[in-house]
Amino acid sequence: MASMLSSHPHASPSPAARRFRPALLAVCLLAAGCAASSAVRRAGDAERRQDYDVAVVEYTKAVRLRPNDTNARLALDRAKLRASQAHFTQGRRFVSLARLDQALAEYEVASELNPSNGEIDDELRSTRNKLRTRVAVAREGKTELESLVERTRDLPPPGLDLPAGVKMPASLIFRDANSREVFTAIARLANISLIFDTAFRDQALTVDLRNASLEDSLNTVAGATRSFFRVTAPRTVAVIPDTPAKRREYEEQVVRTFYLSNADLKETMDLVRLVLDARRISPTTATNAITIQDSPERIAAAARLLAAIDKARPEVIIDVELLEVNRTKLLEYGLQIASAGTNGINGSAAIAANSAGAVTLHTLRNLTQSDVLLTAVPSLYYRLLKTDANTRTLANPQLRTTDGLQATARFGEQVPVPLTTFAPFATGGAPQQPITSFNYQNIGVNITITPRTHFDDDVSLQLNVSVTNISGTGFGGLPTFGNREINTVIRLRDGETNMLAGLIRDDERNSLEGVPGLSDVPLLGRLFAHNQKTTDQTDIILTLTPHIIRVLDLNEVDLRPFRLGRDSIAPITELPLPIEMPRPIAPPTGPTGPTGPMGVTGVTGPTGSIRF
Template sequence: MTTSLTGAFRRLALPVILASLVAGCLYWPIERGEELGQEGRWEEAVRAFQEAVRNDPRNTEARLGLARAMMEAADQLVKQGQELERADRLSDAAAVYRRALSYNGEHQGALTGLDRLARAAAVKEKLGRARERMAQGEWRAAQAEVHAALRLDPENGPAKALRQEIAIKLATEVAPSRVDTDPERLAQQLFATKPVTLRFRDTDIKEVLEVFARTAGVNIFTDEALQPKRITTFFQNLSLREAFNLILTSNRLFAKKVAENTVIVVPDNPGKRQQYDELMVQTFYLTDADAKVVVNLVRTILNTRQVFVNEKLNALVIRETPEKIELARKVLEANDRGVAEVEIDLEVLEIDRQSVQNLGIDLAPRSYSVTLGFPTDIPVSDFFNTIQTGSVVNITNPSLILNLVKNDGFTNIIANPTVRILDRQKARLLVGERRPFQISQFTSVPAVAGTSSTTPTGAVTTTQTNVEYRDLGLKMTLTPTVHLNGEVTVELNFEISAAGAPIAGISGGELLPPVNTRNLDTFIKVKNGETRLLGGLFQDVEAASNSKIPFLADIPWLGRLFTSGNQERRRTDVLISLTPRIVKVLERPDPEIESFASGTADSFGPAAPAIPTPVAPPRPVAPTVQPPAGPGGPGPAAPGGATGPGPRP
């Protein structure tokens, strides 16, 4: 007897001992993972929790610990990558960012860091090529490389410095690419930038112009409207061109070149500008911008009315001065850019709210953000099936919530489209049917003499019935706005409607169907590739059913004993999943097109034209000139007259 009891005890104790050993093997990695997490060693904690999940794939505690450890490990690695990036260890930072993505493939910090590193590497490569071109004297090619780098990173400091250096070099480059040995042309080129010193004291403006004509060896005519005016000024270490332009600007004059070595100086006013300015006609063909919209921009910026819109060709025809035409070219190039495009994944589901609440999920109308990543080898359905009653789990990953709801038996997928939309354009979606509705219109007309009226006032009421078709089902309008920082703002207008149970009409005769409608109008700002969930559009559905025993249920009074009724009330909710993905971003123009000099408020383009090329080599030294104020000085040019080069030694 004792032997049999001992054997039975062994048979009962063996499973208990084995279960204890299995539980110990399972919970030891969980405890180890929690200890590693408290120490901040999240990557090791991930491996410990993974071991626990392998031992028991349905254990809720192990799965939740693994999810949290993976999230914390990704955050920790992103911080390490940012520190390496600040230390200029870019290759190490990229490796750390990739490790973070292995734990959370949708971590925005890691994705942004890799994108930033890729752009930094491309900018560094382009700046290196630009410096090589500069060393070889290929300044235009170097400028193109710098512009390409600034398109990738508009705020890059070294690229801005190189752009400024190249711009100064190109602006001051006056010598030809080959060495010019012609003495006359070489003297003219040196004269254009040779510093001079000029002093005028109470000198008439026409005498000043005569000094410039004699010093530069050119002919200067004056317009008949130029009035006598005495000026006092002093120039030191200025080129003759700069001094000439300053004299014109400070005295509200402008110069018009009429020959290779001849200009005419004219008072600067609108009438004279119209008389002397030469106009040209330019046609600009637009690719992306709308000519009917851009025309207002051109008229406002250039202060011109001579602009015609060719709607058929989407082109602008402008008649203006060459300076304004050049400004119009830059303005149109900066604004005729390809717009951004975004692809939006939509999913609209109608769910049974009670069944979802039984799973412990609250779908209140709020937005979710992707902050949690799970390993792909763990089925989502298994994960939620292991959650015991009374457990509280905080999950902010909308993809997991969406998969759970779709796995429920009371879920109806209404629509699942993917639409591609241009920036700030509307996309409309309609999933449903067009149903006819009778629209009755009552009209009262005076009764005819000798007939009986149908109203106490003696009027006859006539009824006119028309049939009107209405769209029932799902109607949605999306308007995205793509921002330069990689975010998307979506304007969402949502409506879902269905015909309800018929009700009696006004006259109490024919039954009319009502329309049950649920609407949602909102703005959502989402990061590129991020999923947002919207819910909370409730609707109560009532259904009545009766069951009875044939024949017995038809017995008066007693039939109720053989009849049973069921009144069911069910609440449904609509869940909207929205995921935008930027397909194309705005193509920004080169920096010199985004910002450029446009003259003054009274003039466009250069402040004043340069003095023309002299007809003969000037004297090697331009001395200080003090024109006499008495009769012995040079005679003033009469209106419409000219001054020319003086005698030379």
């Protein structure tokens, strides 16, 4: 038993098993070959559908089943390159739409399919950096420079300022009060000193200053009394009559530099000069900045105005799809009788002459067939030819441009056209020396688009489409050009597609060459003549799809109007305090309290009452 067990593992296979083993191997190889062929067929179908990812998967299966199949390996490499290019193109599209997450995924797949492409690696690295920057900006809200501009935009110039945080009482109303006493009461409530110019004149006024700030209170009373105030020392205010002479005497000058990020330097300077009547303004082209020297009120107004106009322009991506179809038909048939080197019959007859090249009358009298020589005997050809050629050109560029700026796309080539001028050999001589230069003419399709965005997400496109071709030759063999041009303005929704078609050119040429008389015979004449018919057809289809990728960044402050007074009026305000004109009222009959600071119920003055 032990001997049987020890000898069993080394037992040779039976003859039946040896005969069955090759058949089993053949069946396995046949099954693998069928599976590989099916995978190759499915991959080819996917390639025709431009589904290159599926083609890569199927070709990979085929190569795994048939490792030695060179055609399958080449097809796999081709499918990988096409799939990589498709993902790379889609990634660029996502980048243009600011969808960086999806673009990064597309670039990673493209790099995995084609790791040796340096352009894909560069875009992948750039997209990762943009994503990191976006995350950092989203975390902080704004960049450091943007935050700095926001913080300093409304800061007052350094110098003497009014005390901050001072508000008038909730019951402060003046009725027919003396203006000097009103100013004095405000100064007492704010604990500041008050100085009146010698030219200041009193007048009666009625004004409501409840809960008003110190600056608003002084501005309101100064505006009602045609005066203005200046802080001349810490906690000291001077009240001056508002006249041009006093303005020049007390006016402060402030210098501020505004750095423009988006606005045009020249347009901004013109706007500030026209709207604010800025007296001293200077540009700095190197840093795109303007420096203004003026009063604090005008500097504050300039800051408000520049913040509203220094905005980034909207941006638009325009998907352009151009389809150009050319078709040429040629039909040629008939009998052609022509001498060598010519289109028709061009022969001659010669008579043998003597050694001197002369022919005598005796020779003509005895003329025989052997003395006559025919030259350029025409040949006889019968032509049958039909040609039908189709050409299709497809372009799908993306044009990214800023609102109001022109984007141009050209599809075609440039043809040199010689231009000859004559110049004298010497100064004052006759123009005899030719000088030839070349101008290059664009041939093909030229597209010029200028977008304009609207607040309702519409985009107006100022469109110019020009189709130029060589139509023939003119004087001296110079080319002549044909041109078809469209100028229009269309308004589309964001993402709406517009199709422009009808730029069709259809040229048909018919020619007939034959023997005069014989070719004019009805029906039979066309058989004994050379007939040629040429038809050229050109059709151009253009589709445009605009996508708004950046809109105008406006807020309520930019849209809210603000008041800018005259040279002799107080500074800009948004919500002025109510001012009442003086009107006669009966003096109060109740008891009056002593004059004094806050907490006193009322003060009786020489021209009326003051109530706290």
